[in-house]
Amino acid sequence: MELTGAQILLKCLEKEGVTCMFGFPGGAVIDIYDEIPRSKVEHILVRHEQGAIHAADGYARATGEVGVCLVTSGPGATNTVTGIATAYMDSIPVVILTGQVPTALIGNDAFQEVDIVGITRPCTKHNYLVKDINQLAKTIRQAFYLARTGRPGPVLVDLPKDIMQTKIEFTYPDDEEVKLRSYNPHLQPHVGQVRKVAQLIRKAEKPLIYSGGGVISARAHEEMTWLAHSLRIPVTSTLMGLGAFPGDDELWLGMLGMHGTYAANMAISECDVLLAVGARFDDRVTGKLATFAPHATIVHIDIDPTSIQKNVPVSVPLVADCRSALKALKAELAEATSKTDFVAQRKQWVEQVQNWARTHPLNYKDDGSSIKPQYVVEKLYEITKGDAIICTEVGQNQMWAAQFFKYKRPNTFITSGGLGTMGYGFPAAMGAQKAFPDKLVIDVAGDGSIQMCIQEMTTVVCNKLPVKIVILNNGYLGMVRQWQELFYNKNYCETCMDAQPDFVKLAEAYGAKGFRITEKNDVESTLRTALYETEGPVIVDVRVEREENVYPMVPAGASLTEMLLV
Amino acid sequence: MRHVLSVTVENEPGVLSRVAGLFSGRGFNIESLNVAPTEEPGVSRMTITTHGDDAIVEQIVKQLRKLVTVITVRDYTDVKAVERELVLVKVNAEDSKRAEILRIVDIFRCKVIDVSLDELTVECTGDIGKVEAILDLLTRFGIKEVARTGSIALKRAKQ
Numbered sequence: 170m171e172l173t174g175a176q177i178l179l180k181c182l183e184k185e186g187v188t189c190m191f192g193f194p195g196g197a198v199i200d201i202y203d204e205i206p207r208s209k210v211e212h213i214l215v216r217h218e219q220g221a222i223h224a225a226d227g228y229a230r231a232t233g234e235v236g237v238c239l240v241t242s243g244p245g246a247t248n249t250v251t252g253i254a255t256a257y258m259d260s261i262p263v264v265i266l267t268g269q270v271p272t273a274l275i276g277n278d279a280f281q282e283v284d285i286v287g288i289t290r291p292c293t294k295h296n297y298l299v300k301d302i303n304q305l306a307k308t309i310r311q312a313f314y315l316a317r318t319g320r321p322g323p324v325l326v327d328l329p330k331d332i333m334q335t336k337i338e339f340t341y342p343d344d345e346e347v348k349l350r351s352y353n354p355h356l357q358p359h360v361g362q363v364r365k366v367a368q369l370i371r372k373a374e375k376p377l378i379y380s381g382g383g384v385i386s387a388r389a390h391e392e393m394t395w396l397a398h399s400l401r402i403p404v405t406s407t408l409m410g411l412g413a414f415p416g417d418d419e420l421w422l423g424m425l426g427m428h429g430t431y432a433a434n435m436a437i438s439e440c441d442v443l444l445a446v447g448a449r450f451d452d453r454v455t456g457k458l459a460t461f462a463p464h465a466t467i468v469h470i471d472i473d474p475t476s477i478q479k480n481v482p483v484s485v486p487l488v489a490d491c492r493s494a495l496k497a498l499k500a501e502l503a504e505a506t507s508k509t510d511f512v513a514q515r516k517q518w519v520e521q522v523q524n525w526a527r528t529h530p531l532n533y534k535d536d537g538s539s540i541k542p543q544y545v546v547e548k549l550y551e552i553t554k555g556d557a558i559i560c561t562e563v564g565q566n567q568m569w570a571a572q573f574f575k576y577k578r579p580n581t582f583i584t585s586g587g588l589g590t591m592g593y594g595f596p597a598a599m600g601a602q603k604a605f606p607d608k609l610v611i612d613v614a615g616d617g618s619i620q621m622c623i624q625e626m627t628t629v630v631c632n633k634l635p636v637k638i639v640i641l642n643n644g645y646l647g648m649v650r651q652w653q654e655l656f657y658n659k660n661y662c663e664t665c666m667d668a669q670p671d672f673v674k675l676a677e678a679y680g681a682k683g684f685r686i687t688e689k690n691d692v693e694s695t696l697r698t699a700l701y702e703t704e705g706p707v708i709v710d711v712r713v714e715r716e717e718n719v720y721p722m723v724p725a726g727a728s729l730t731e732m733l734l735v
Numbered sequence: 736m737r738h739v740l741s742v743t744v745e746n747e748p749g750v751l752s753r754v755a756g757l758f759s760g761r762g763f764n765i766e767s768l769n770v771a772p773t774e775e776p777g778v779s780r781m782t783i784t785t786h787g788d789d790a791i792v793e794q795i796v797k798q799l800r801k802l803v804t805v806i807t808v809r810d811y812t813d814v815k816a817v818e819r820e821l822v823l824v825k826v827n828a829e830d831s832k833r834a835e836i837l838r839i840v841d842i843f844r845c846k847v848i849d850v851s852l853d854e855l856t857v858e859c860t861g862d863i864g865k866v867e868a869i870l871d872l873l874t875r876f877g878i879k880e881v882a883r884t885g886s887i888a889l890k891r892a893k894q
C-alpha cells in the first residue's frame with residue numbers, strides 16, 4: 170500500500186501499542202496532525218511543549234510503558250529539552266517526535282530550523298534525523314526498542330516535513346531489520362558472580378539493601394521483597410526507588426542520603442554487606458564518598474556497566490537486568506532460606522536498625538499554631554490510605570512527600586530525581602492521570618514550582634483529567650531559602666515569593682475548583698472534600714509554616730552520619 | 736597514563752560528534768583522534784589517544800561502549816599492538832643546515848616530500864617515540880608547521 174511518511178509514522182505508533190500521545194502542533198508537523206484524526210492514536214493538546222514531554226514522562230513512569238510526545242520544529246523542539254534531560258537523568262522511556270524543516274533546507278538557518286539532534290545528543294539515549302523515507306519505519310521501531318530496553322531512556326526522532334509528505338510503498342520492517350549490531354543490552358547475570366553475591370549475603374552479619382530506580386524500571390520489586398523478607402535484610406532506597414519496597418514494612422528504613430532517615434544513614438555506615446540494586450551512588454545519596462559505607466563489602470547490581478565503579482569502588486559487580494539478577498539470586502539462595510534460620514541470624518542487626526528508627530523517627534515540631542507541611546503530607550497518606558499516585562514538584566515539597574507518605578507499590582511515586590526539574594510534577598501528574606483515569610493522582614507542589622507549568626490547567630480541565638494539586642504554600646523558594654538559612658547567614662536573596670497569584674481564583678479562572686486552607690483544623694476535612702468530593706481538577710492552596718526546614722539534613726559534602734536533626 | 740583506544744563505529748552522520756561530545760561533556764581530554772573507513776563496509780575505525788588514570792579510562796571505555804553507534808572498543812594499553820603515526824614537518828633549511836637535516840631524515844628513514852630554497856617538508860612515520868624524537872631533533876632548526884595524523888593502531892597477530 171502506498172502511504173505518506175505521516176501515515177507510516179502513525180501506523181508505526183499503532184504497532185508499538187501507542188494509544189495516546191501529548192503534543193503541540195506547528196508548521197513542520199501539520200502533515201502528521203492532518204493524519205491524527207484517521208489514526209487510533211489519541212492526541213492530548215497541551216499548552217506548552219514542556220508540558221507535553223513531562224506528561225509523556227509521567228505516563229511512562231506510571232505505566233512502565235513508553236511515553237510519546239509530538240512537537241514542531243525549532244521552538245517546539247527546544248521547549249522539550251528540559252523534559253528530555255529530566256527523563257534522561259531518571260532513565261525514563263519516552264519517544265520524542267520533533268518536526269524539522271524540509272531536508273533541502275536543513276543547514277540553511279531556515280525558518281524554525283534548529284539542530285535538535287545536536288542539541289539533545291547529550292541528553293538522549295539516542296537520537297535520529299530521518300533523511301530517507303525508506304528508513305522511517307525502521308527508525309521508529311528502533312527508537313521504541315532503544316527507549317524501552319536495557320537502561321531505558323528518551324529517544325528523539327527528528328522528522329523533516331518533506332519526509333512526512335513523501336509517499337512510498339509501505340512494508341512494516343521485520344525484527345531482523347530493526348536489530349542493531351552495536352546495541353546488545355546486557356541482561357543475564359554472570360553465574361559465577363551470582364554465586365559470589367549469594368555467598369556474601371548469606372554470610373553477612375549486617376547486610377543492607379540499597380535500592381534505586383532500576384528496581385522499578387526492571388519491575389524487580391517482588392524479587393527484591395522476597396530477598397529482603399527471606400533473608401531478613403533491611404531495605405533503604407533512593408528517592409527514585411521509593412515504592413519498590415512497602416513503606417510500612419518492618420524492614421523498611423526509609424530513604425537514605427541528604428534528606429534520608431537517621432536509621433537508613435546509620436545503617437549505611439554500619440552495614441558489612443551493602444547490596445546496591447539499580448542505584449547509582451549519586452552524590453545526594455552518598456555524601457562524602459570517603460566515608461560512605463566504610464565497613465561494607467559493596468555488591469552492585471546494575472544493567473548499565475558505566476554505573477559500576479563510577480563513584481565508589483565495588484567489590485562484586487553484577488551487570489544485569491535487576492530482575493534477572495534478583496531471580497538468579499533467589500534460585501541460588503532458595504535452599505539456604507529453608508536451612509538457615511535467618512530470623513535468628515539477623516536478629517541483632519534487625520533490632521539495631523529498628524532501634525535507630527524508633528529513637529530517631531522522621532519528625533517535626535508542631536505546637537499547633539501553624540500548619541506544618543509535614544502534617545499535610547501525613548494527612549494525605551492517612552486520608553488516601555496510601556492508595557494514590559503521588560507526583561511532586563521540586564524542593565522541600567518533594568522531600569516531605571518522599572519522607573511522610575508511605576509508598577507501597579512501585580510506579581506510585583513520580584518525581585524528578587536526577588535533574589530536579591521544577592514544574593515537572595503537575596504535567597507528569599497529567600500524564601499519569603491519562604494512563605489511569607480512575608486513580609487518584611495528586612501533585613504535591615511548592616508555590617514556586619507550580620507556576621512553572623501552570624498553563625496545563627487548561628489541558629487537565631478540558632481533557633477531564635482530575636489531577637489534584639496540593640500546594641504546600643510557604644511563599645518562598647523554600648529549599649533554596651533553607652540553604653540560605655543554614656549556610657548563607659539567612660541572606661534570603663530572591664527566594665521570597667510572597668507575591669503570588671490567588672491560587673483559588675486561578676483554579677477558578679481555568680474552570681477548576683480551588684480551596685484554601687489556613688487553619689490546621691481544616692486540613693483533613695478540606696483535603697477530603699477536595700480529593701474525594703470534588704469532581705475534576707482541583708488546586709488546594711495550603712498556607713503552611715513559612716520557614717519550616719527539611720530534616721534530617723546531611724550538608725553537601727559531609728558524611729552521612731553528620732546529620733542535622735530536628 | 737597514555738591510552739590508545741581503538742573504536743569501531745557505524746559510519747553515519749553524527750557519530751564523530753557523539754564520540755567527541757562524550758569526551759568533552761565529561762571533561763575527558765582527547766589527545767589525538769583519527770577516523771577512517773575499515774575493510775568492512777559501513778564501519779569506521781577511530782583511534783583515540785587519551786590520558787587519564789585507570790578509573791577514568793575505564794569510565795571512558797564503558798561510556799563509549801554505551802553509545803548506540805559504537806560497535807567495539809579496545810584499549811591497546813595492555814595489549815600487544817602496533818602503533819604508527821604519520822607526521823609532516825616543515826622545517827627551516829638554509830643551505831648551511833640542509834646537509835644535517837638530510838642526515839637526520841636519513842637516519843630516521845623519513846622522506847623529504849617537498850623542497851624550496853629555505854624549507855624542507857619531511858614525512859615521517861613511526862611510533863610515538865620515533866615521532867617525538869625526530870620532532871625534538873628538528874626543533875633547533877626551527878619547525879615552521881607540523882601536521883600529524885594522530886596514532887593509528889592494530890592488535891598484533893598472535894605469534
Ligand SMILES: Cc1ncc(C[n+]2csc(CCOP(=O)(O)OP(=O)(O)O)c2C)c(N)n1
Pocket residue numbers: 562563564565566567589590591592614615616617618619641643645646647648649
Ligand atoms: C527549573 C528549576 N529552576 C531552579 C531550581 C532550583 N531550585 C531547587 S528547589 C527550589 C525551590 C522550589 O520552591 P518551591 O517550588 O516553592 O518549593 P518549596 O521548596 O518551597 O517546597 C529551586 C528554586 C530547580 N530545581 N529547577
